[in-house]
Amino acid sequence: MKRILALVCIVLFASACDPGSSNNGNNGNNVNNLPNPCGNVGGASYEYVISDIYVPQSLAEGVGVDYDANGSIDNKLSSLMSLLLSESTEFQINDNLDESIANGTLIVLGRIMAETFTGDPDLSLSLFQGTYTGTYTADILSGSGTFTWDSTSPNVGTLCGRVYGAGMLQAGPGDITLSLPVNDTMTLSLVLHHARMEGIASADGWTDMVIAGAVLPADLKNTIIPNYVDNVNADIIADPVGSQFILDTFDNACSTELAGCAGSPECAADGVITETELQCNSIINTILTPDVTIEGVQYVSFGIRVQAVTADITNL
Numbered sequence: 159m160k161r162i163l164a165l166v167c168i169v170l171f172a173s174a175c176d177p178g179s180s181n182n183g184n185n186g187n188n189v190n191n192l193p194n195p196c197g198n199v200g201g202a203s204y205e206y207v208i209s210d211i212y213v214p215q216s217l218a219e220g221v222g223v224d225y226d227a228n229g230s231i232d233n234k235l236s237s238l239m240s241l242l243l244s245e246s247t248e249f250q251i252n253d254n255l256d257e258s259i260a261n262g263t264l265i266v267l268g269r270i271m272a273e274t275f276t277g278d279p280d281l282s283l284s285l286f287q288g289t290y291t292g293t294y295t296a297d298i299l300s301g302s303g304t305f306t307w308d309s310t311s312p313n314v315g316t317l318c319g320r321v322y323g324a325g326m327l328q329a330g331p332g333d334i335t336l337s338l339p340v341n342d343t344m345t346l347s348l349v350l351h352h353a354r355m356e357g358i359a360s361a362d363g364w365t366d367m368v369i370a371g372a373v374l375p376a377d378l379k380n381t382i383i384p385n386y387v388d389n390v391n392a393d394i395i396a397d398p399v400g401s402q403f404i405l406d407t408f409d410n411a412c413s414t415e416l417a418g419c420a421g422s423p424e425c426a427a428d429g430v431i432t433e434t435e436l437q438c439n440s441i442i443n444t445i446l447t448p449d450v451t452i453e454g455v456q457y458v459s460f461g462i463r464v465q466a467v468t469a470d471i472t473n474l
Contacts (some may be wrong), residue, residue: 196282201273204325224460232459330354372457
């Protein structure tokens, strides 16, 4: 059940963006001939692995971006997911993320191309999936780990930006194609629009880096939910007692106020969660209701905070 409730909170960070060229200072030539809007920013490449991902518990924490310029941070998806997850002690999103990063099952690599981290230089920044290739997983968090970039994952979107002041980085906006691992054999792709990254960066790592963006509700509702029905029911079968929260939340809980949901035969108290029960659930629909409008398009805002340490990406 963590898959459906913590879906966006976890898998949006397995991002797959264009990693640019090899370490020659020219990131205008990039893998698979993908366009690089930043051009040649010069300098060297700095490689990282994300060592911590934090999903904020409330908007008061200030993690996100003010997309509508009203003076308040926009981060509906994370805050409402955390609220939903708090309904059950089974779901500890940040603890799960910490464990996945530490044991090497969630590897998100980063790369910055820049002349320097002082003096307001231009830069390009990419995130992409990877694999830990070292021997001791403790090296992942120590900054001495070796990794490879996953060349089979989507690679669309490099964020352009700058570093100013005491290593303050700003990158974006831009679109990032995110690789979403459903299970061991299935991967979905989702676009985080108008993505931005803001935080402190140096050759040694990232501190308090915010990754924010805007997600189309239709992408979340119509692309991801149908692919999770089998996984949700498998969880119920595997652990009926521990899955009672799932059944209480979704089984026969279709909202009659949502179009096409009233009287649906797919909404029944039968111990099985159907796609319709997920699509018609009022909690899910509340989470997916747009909260920001950017260039005339409505989105659900999203933001998390990450830290990163140095990494050796051997195939870039």
